[in-house]
Amino acid sequence: MSYQSPEYNAANIFARILRGELPCYKVYEDAHTIAFMDIMPQADGHTLVVPKEGAPDILTLSPEAAAAAIHTTQRIARAVNKAFAPDGLLVTQFNGEAAGQTVAHIHFHVLPRYTDQSFRRHAREQQQAEVLKEHADRLIAALSELSD
Ligand code: 5GP
Numbered sequence: 521m522s523y524q525s526p527e528y529n530a531a532n533i534f535a536r537i538l539r540g541e542l543p544c545y546k547v548y549e550d551a552h553t554i555a556f557m558d559i560m561p562q563a564d565g566h567t568l569v570v571p572k573e574g575a576p577d578i579l580t581l582s583p584e585a586a587a588a589a590i591h592t593t594q595r596i597a598r599a600v601n602k603a604f605a606p607d608g609l610l611v612t613q614f615n616g617e618a619a620g621q622t623v624a625h626i627h628f629h630v631l632p633r634y635t636d637q638s639f640r641r642h643a644r645e646q647q648q649a650e651v652l653k654e655h656a657d658r659l660i661a662a663l664s665e666l667s668d
Pocket residue numbers: 533544545556557558559560561613614620621622623624642643644
């Protein structure tokens with residue numbers, strides 16, 4: 521049997537962040553999306569783009585919310601490139617536990633990549649608060665310098 525999207529559960533951690541019940545290091549927000557630092561970054565500058573629409577995955581997200589999410593993901597990728605000067609940029613999005621998804625509210629990862637550095641493990645090691653804050657501040661500054 522193929523992958524089946526789960527029912528959306530509004531108790532998930534990103535829904536709680538969206539409702540303001542949990543804190544995050546926010547770098548960007550508009551009517552349809554929010555972007556904040558991954559608390560267990562696989563690389564410095566690892567940022568998450570989260571649509572505000574309550575959908576667990578890419579299959580259930582509306583086309584309008586998907587378009588907004590990609591627009592914000594592009595904006596964040598430009599800011600990560602400016603702020604962290606990586607050799608490359610990786611954008612990922614997981615659907616279902618078999619694909620590696622651990623939070624069942626759709627999101628896009630934006631990850632800087634360096635030729636001489638491997639990733640830290642996925643969702644394993646929490647970064648120090650002051651480091652996440654400093655990285656968020658760098659991204660906010662880079663975003664303010666983007667033209668679009
Ligand atoms: P997924 O595996 O679902 O694609 O990715 C979920 C991501 O969310 C992981 O990279 C993990 O480090 C991150 N994450 C998990 N819990 C929290 C949290 O409470 N706050 C933030 N900012 N990120 C989280």
